[in-house]
Amino acid sequence: MMKLHIIGPSxxxxxxxAKQLSEKYHIPICSxxxxxxxxxxxxxxCKRDAKVRDAMLGQTVSQENWIIEGVQFTWCxxxxxxxxxxxxxxxxxxxxxxxxxxxxxxxxxxxSSRKNETxxxxxxxxxxxxxxxxxxLPEMQNMLLRYNDKVITLSQRKDIQQLVSF
Numbered sequence: 775m776m777k778l779h780i781i782g783p784s785x786x787x788x789x790x791x792a793k794q795l796s797e798k799y800h801i802p803i804c805s806x807x808x809x810x811x812x813x814x815x816x817x818x819x820c821k822r823d824a825k826v827r828d829a830m831l832g833q834t835v836s837q838e839n840w841i842i843e844g845v846q847f848t849w850c851x852x853x854x855x856x857x858x859x860x861x862x863x864x865x866x867x868x869x870x871x872x873x874x875x876x877x878x879x880x881x882x883x884x885x886s887s888r889k890n891e892t893x894x895x896x897x898x899x900x901x902x903x904x905x906x907x908x909x910x911l912p913e914m915q916n917m918l919l920r921y922n923d924k925v926i927t928l929s930q931r932k933d934i935q936q937l938v939s940f
Contacts (some may be wrong), residue, residue, distance in 0.1 A: 776801055777835075779853050780843040781918075782863030784876070784903050785870030787934065791861065792843040796936035805832040806844025817897060821923070824849070847914050848923065856920050861880040861937075862918060867907045880923055 776799055780788045809830045812822040828849065834840055834928045842853050854860060876939045878896045918925050928934050 775858075776841065777858045778841045779850075779857040779860045780841065780863065781847060781860065781914065782845065782865060783867070783870045783906055784845055784861035784899060785873035786846075787873070788843040788845070788863060788867035791863065791928075791934055791938065792841045794934075796841055798938060799839075801839045801841050802837070803843065806831075806842065806846045806850065809834075810844070810846055829891075847917055854918075857921075857924065860918065860921055860925045861928070862915075862925055862927045863934075864927050870903060871924055874903065874931050876900055897907045 778795060778801070780791050780795075782788050789805065790936075794800065798801045809827045810822060812820045831850065831852065834842065835856050840849075843859075844850070847854075875896070878891060881891065928937065
């Protein structure tokens, strides 16, 4: 049994790390964004009903093995409590913002995005990320103190590469 939670700011590399660990350990991934946002209608930025979201999360957490990744933390107590390891990606703000822009451009060029992202939504995410570092990140770090015995902070690329190497 392996239950891993990956948390960090937008653009910190959570999805990349989750995919690498999933491939290494053959464990399914659950993205908290997929639970939080309802993109079924092709719209962007539509929140899912909290009861539905929480039921979906409960279903994932009840499984034997999982990797859950996302920036969300205020409604994810069960993830943290049930995780064997919590990886906190401590990535500099400037690098995260660069990655957010790069991801947006890659999606637009390849037309691979399943979301209807716009320049306006990109700007909103960049503004949200700036606020996140000032407001939400300290709250997240404070919440993680409760789970200090199972939190591993990854702040350098070499740490992540070592973790995912086969």
